[in-house]
Structures are given as structure tokens and as C-alpha cells.
Amino acid sequence: MVKPHLKEQWCLPDGPSGEFVARMEDVIEVYHRPADPKRPLVCIDESSKQLVSEVREPLPTAPGAPARYDYEYKREGTANLFMISEPLAGWRQVTVTDRRTAKDFAEVLRWLVEERHPGADKLVLVTDNLNTHDPGCLYEAFEPDRARRIAAKLEWHYTPKHGSWLNVAECELAALSGQCLDRRIGSAARLRQVVTAWVKERNERKVGVNWRFTTADARVKLRRLYPAPQKC
Template sequence: MEDVIQVHLRPYDPRFPVACFDEACKQLFGEVRPPRRCRSGRPAQVDYEYEREGVCHQLMMCEPLRGWRHVKVTGRRTRRDYAGCIRDLVEVHYPRAEKVLLVQDNLNTHDGASPYEAFSPEVARRLLDRIEFHYTPKHGSWLNMAETEISVMNQQCLDRRLESPAKLAAEVAAWEHRRNVRRARIHWTFTLAAARRKLRKLYPSIED
């Protein structure tokens, strides 16, 4: 926990950007009957019945201090999908950074083995040499600011029925563009002192 908090409290440095990664799943629903458009003084009418259209996944990458985020919509969340995000971070989004400090949870696919499954050993080693992993503790996923971004995305963009991955991807891309233009940032205020005070029950008791 303290390691992740210290990473979040670092000042902005483009050579060592602090990025966060997290995943979310969205159930897709299609309309059985076309909704009726709203008329003057009346809301739109949507039938309660729906059709399940499967699921898709949103892979969230963000840099809170810069006010940047990017969401990759995929049909699955395999090691190869995760490795593709790692490669995008290093080669597309941060090509000039010396090392990307990546905060993420400890899901079984979120490790150094994934690039080796997706790419040649030479490429995987090159990518991992420019990534420094910082894992949130068990039951401490709230320390990952990508989770906050996902919550904002769900409230502002995905709080309704969406019937296809293409539709969801288009909505997410528009949301992402608006927030990036505004450089919407997350202001982290949880310090080590606050953690030790509020979560003192988690620390061992030392008798002098």
C-alpha cells in the first residue's frame, strides 16, 4: 500500500511517467422493440424487455497527473490483450520515457510473462526493461486511479443499454476525447501519514 501511495505522490516527470492500468467488463444489451423518441414535454419510452448480446471489455490506461487516458475495447482480456496494452504504453504513448511506472492490480495476466506469450523474447525483454510494476495490495484496488477513471466512464458514458462492441467503442472514444481535451485530472490527497492514521489496525503492533 505504502509503495503505491509513494508512487502517486511523485511530482510529474515526463521521463518517468506514472501510469495506471485496470480492466472492466460491460454486458451488452439490445432492444427487442425500438424505443420511442421523446416528444415535447414527454420523456423517451424504452421497453423493459431486452436481448443479451454478450460482453466486451474495456482496458483502461491513464496518467492522472497529465490528465490523459486511453481505453482499448476488446472482446476478451487475455494475456495477449494485456501485452498489447503494455506495448502501446511503451512504444506509442511514451516512446521518449526512460521508464513507465505502472500501477495495477495483481490479476494473473498482469505480469511479465504476458509479453513473452505475445511477442518474441527480444521484443518482450525490450518492453519490460522500460516498465516498472507497482501492484496494489489485495482488497486495495481503490489505490489504483485507473479504477476511478473506470467509475467516471461508467457514470458519464456507459450508464445505458449498448448493443454492440462497435457502438460501445464509439461512445467510449468520444468520452475519452472530451476528457483528454479538458485534461481532466485526479487529485490524489491520500498521504502516507493519512494511511498510517486511518488504517492503523492493519499495521503490526510494536511494543517498545
């Protein structure tokens, strides 16, 4: 299970921030809601991957010797990975795209609403503050009626600035990066093969999330971020 813990490397504001703690408490509250199939919890994040191919054929592994790679390589551009995580269901999906434009993000939302969860009343959506992450992206990609229908199915919850650690999808991206992207991958097609295999294995095991950090914890461990109330 992915278990978030407070760590020194967490990016936090330099001082008290009402905006930060308000959004933090909102997302924490969402994570502690009971599972509801009519209102599935969906977390989305994205990351880029540098595509790199080999210039020389690596030497394969042999008894007592690991595979050997030449220091030279060829840059093949970059690819974007959209991570879709449903932590309460132990399910995730990774979509590889050439870019991460508003239209690309809108297509991810459309797929979630129209194909993944067509019978849901609402999708409880957790994302960060990237400028493409708002209902406006839907109107850039679809006709107004369709955009409005999709937007009406989304309940948005934003992580605060300096608070991407509050997005479970980022935890999943960290696992993906450490478990299968720490190698040279030369094409988007090969990248899709790698992440598809990772997703399949992880979904079969229904790897979920045990989110233990509560609002009460935040008010103690992060109390320096809470503004002091003004006395009347």
C-alpha cells in the first residue's frame, strides 16, 4: 500500500497560509470519505519521460555479471504520462500522450465520465493547480453541450500550491518511476508497453492506498502553517 508520511523533502509554504491549509484540509477530508460507487474518487497527475535510445547494443546479463550499457545514447524527444488513480478501488491507468495540453487533459476527463464511469452521479476529482486543470479545458476540446455535460459530472478538489504530495496520483507516479521507468526507453510505443505491463500487474493485485494523515494530524504537525486568528 502507498502510505503517505511527513518527510523533510515535502514542499511546504515558508509561513502561514490560509489558502494552503484550506485546500489541504479539503483534500484530506475527501480521502476519508467512505467508498461510494456512485461518487468514485479519482486522482489525476501527469509527468514527462525523456525518451532515450541506445547507440550501441547493450551486453546482456551473464552469470555473475549484470547487463552493461554504453554511456552514449540518443535523445528521442519526450512523452507525457497521465496517471489516473482510484485509490479506494486499488485501480490505476496510465495514458501516454505526445503532449499535455488542455485538449489532452480534456480527453482524459471525457474517457473517465463517458466510458469508465458512465453511471456515476459525480466523479470526485483531485488534481493539482496546473493551468489546464479546470472545466475550461473541456470547452477547448468539445462542443459546448458535451463540455457542459462532462463538467456537470465532475466535483473538483485542488491540492494547494506546494502541496502536490496530497495527490495520491503523484504517489503512484513515484512508484511507476522507481519500478519501471528508471531505464532507457527509446520510443512512445515501447513506453506504452512498459507502463501497460506495470499497470496490469498492479491492478491485478489491487494495490490500494492507506491514507492515514488526518486533519487533526495536520493541525498538530503543520500548525506553523495555520494563520493565527485575529482577536475581535
